[in-house]
Amino acid sequence: MVIVLVDLLTGAGLPWLPLMAAGPALAATTNGPRGVLCVGLFAAALCAALSTVSTVPGREPVAALCAVLAVTAASGLASELRGRRERVLAAVRSVAEAAQHALLKPVPETVGPFQVAVRYSAAAAEARIGGDLYALVPTPHGIRLIVGDVRGKGLPAVGTAALVLGVFREAAYDEPDLLAVVGRIERSLARNLGPDDFVTAVVVGCPRPGELEVVNCGHAPPLLISAAGDVEPVEPVRPAPPLGLRALSGEHPELHLLPFSNGDQILLYTDGVTEARDHEREFYPLAEGVARHVSEEPARTLAAVHADLLAHVGGRLHDDAALLLLRQSAGEPAGGEAREAGGAPDAGRDVAPARRGTSTAAATCPGGR
Structure with a gap:
């Protein structure tokens, strides 16, 4: 209509007629073939009307009209191909979302005497899973949680994450000993990963009231948050290698016991x-952020910390990031069911503090049945 108005005002005639092809070309970006055809025929009719009103001589109007019809046909074909690609993409996205939900199942807000919250951000655009992973499994030995970080990104990392989650969910239900769960994941990764691949891990459990077990396999130290709001990293005394690399070092992870009373929280992260980093290349101070935003509701705490993290980096993370917060609620004592189902740790196991490293975190807590 703008072209018609300009043509009538200037009386230029022919120079404006080929621009009618812009109508069907633009229509192809948002409409289907039928919409493109309607716009093209309308543009062709306007082109013929303008050539009659302007009394353009010769074959020029016919050439302009043919150009509009040709662009209409090409645009209709492009619109049909675009529609097919969108349908295929929609089907692929539905399959991907189903796979993502199967791998990273939703975590309940409360499990027994515990409150749980999770925040996960994948670095890949429009993805919901990447190299980081988490899971919560109710078992006869109490609930068990895992948070992990796979070396690398993209589809290979997703495949390794799926492997770890599958083995963890099976072993967490079968093995009463948390170190045995970690051992089964280690053996599976040793068989299936390449020589340069690994998964970092920290494992946490609640074997008895007021006590927390931590096994760290190369992950950054969890943050222990007291009921008073003090935040302290759970530093390992004896480092252990990431999962998949134990055969190279010969080192084995150890168990570390921590006090864990009503109102205490533990944050696992990747x-x-x-x-x-922010625009000045400064790392995000997680302990300080947690201390500022800690509350009695884990979901509210993680929402505030996640918003603070996005503000620190300028709105978009460039790596997969996972946060899992576990809080001991006041009331039911922690560890009661763990004692009934799995008992206390074997007397022969070593007890040592947890350790820093690369990242898969698993936690075992009672009250899951």
């Missing part, structure tokens, strides 16, 4: 959080 290096995508602590290594997030």
